[in-house]
């Protein structure tokens with residue numbers, strides 16, 4: 001079983017869009033996949049058409065340390081793709097992790113799932129919290145969507161610094177460009193740059209595309225909206241690369 005995470009300390013950069021589409025493509029290509037929506041806002045759960053309240057009470061108990069993660073899993077409309085929906089109590093996961101001082105809680109929660117899944121995808125809240133620390137530690141690979149602006153490069157550098165501070169190294173962190181609008185000069189410049197903080201970035205990048213926005217309305221992955229559209233094609237290229245990097 002492999003664990004991957006989509007993380008960035010900024011919100012609105014395309015983490016959830018990538019997590020949902022990559023989890024979908026993984027499942028579609030035959031890998032039994034579980035997507036865990038760790039963001040209390042529940043966008044990933046929304047995209048997959050789940051009603052977050054069904055497991056509400058169970059999720060609250062996980063935060064209190066009583067329920068194994070497995071009991072919160074729900075099937076989705078797609079073969080081989082399951083979901084742990086978000087719950088408002090996930091906001092308190094940080095407090096719980098802080099209080100327990102248990103450095104491997106997330107890893108321990110996931111361990112029993114290895115018999116059932118080939119891949120776990122973590123959709124992360126935007127923060128550098130205790131939870132983020134455990135995510136960075138537990139995930140085999142961390143994929144970091146970055147909107148091409150000079151300011152976003154800062155947040156990437158901060159994440160690298162954070163990982164280094166925590167002695168996790170940053171080798172498992174892979175930036176990729178997200179919401180790329182080729183009409184914008186700065187986007188073109190950053191896309192063309194082979195140097196600087198993003199020099200090891202992934203080749204695949206996600207264009208700014210209306211199909212991604214439509215996920216909120218249609219409540220499904222972009223592949224089900226327009227499989228031959230630019231966004232669906234870009235996520236396929238990203239999935240191919242994720243698969244190689246993660247050795248799935």
Ligand SMILES: Nc1ncnc2c1ncn2[C@@H]1O[C@H](COP(=O)(O)OP(=O)(O)O)[C@@H](O)[C@H]1O
Pocket residue numbers: 010011012013014015016017018043178179180206207208209210212213214216
């Ligand atoms: N490639 C894209 N093209 C157009 N809109 C996008 C794209 N990626 C994300 N969005 C939109 O931007 C918003 C934030 O995306 P989301 O994936 O939820 O970001 P995050 O999880 O980082 O907060 C959503 O409304 C989403 O529809």
Ligand SMILES: [Mg+2]
Pocket residue numbers: 015016017039043123124
């Ligand atoms: Mg999100």
